[in-house]
Amino acid sequence: MPETLSQRSPPATNPLIHKSLRWLGRLAQILAIAILLLWLADWIVFQVRAAHGTGFQTIQVQEYLTTPLKGSKDEYDYVGPQMETCARALFPHAGAPPCWWLRRHTTQWE
Numbered sequence: 369m370p371e372t373l374s375q376r377s378p379p380a381t382n383p384l385i386h387k388s389l390r391w392l393g394r395l396a397q398i399l400a401i402a403i404l405l406l407w408l409a410d411w412i413v414f415q416v417r418a419a420h421g422t423g424f425q426t427i428q429v430q431e432y433l434t435t436p437l438k439g440s441k442d443e444y445d446y447v448g449p450q451m452e453t454c455a456r457a458l459f460p461h462a463g464a465p466p467c468w469w470l471r472r473h474t475t476q477w478e
Contacts, residue, residue, distance in 0.1 A: 407459055414457040425467050426451045429474045452476070 417423035431447040454467040 410458045411461065414455060414461045417456055418462070423456055423461075424453050424464060425456055426453050427467065427470050427474070428452075429470065429476045431476045431478060433478045447478070450476070 414423055428449050429452050431450045433445045433447050435443040435445065437443055452470060453464050454470040455461040455464040456467050458466060458468075460466055
């Protein structure tokens with residue numbers, strides 16, 4: 369006699385797997401909240417600095433221009449040093465990259 373869906377027993381679940389999945393879900397929630405709070409605190413500090421006129425800084429970068437050519441080739445032209453505005457913050461704000469990142473990436477490609 370074939371079994372029907374209502375007569376089948378539920379699949380056995382391992383309590384350790386269930387507990388581990390709950391723990392990972394909780395960890396992901398805590399991590400997401402921590403990142404959100406860090407960004408919010410960074411935004412508040414940036415807004416205070418911007419109100420006092422110290423929220424932005426300029427850093428000299430070397431700029432290059434990439435021009436596509438025929439045959440899937442590219443031509444690279446040195447444009448020269450340019451001053452780029454950056455945000456004194458951990459995250460990008462107001463369309464400007466953070467200064468700590470821009471100091472480490474002084475070569476810019478257009």
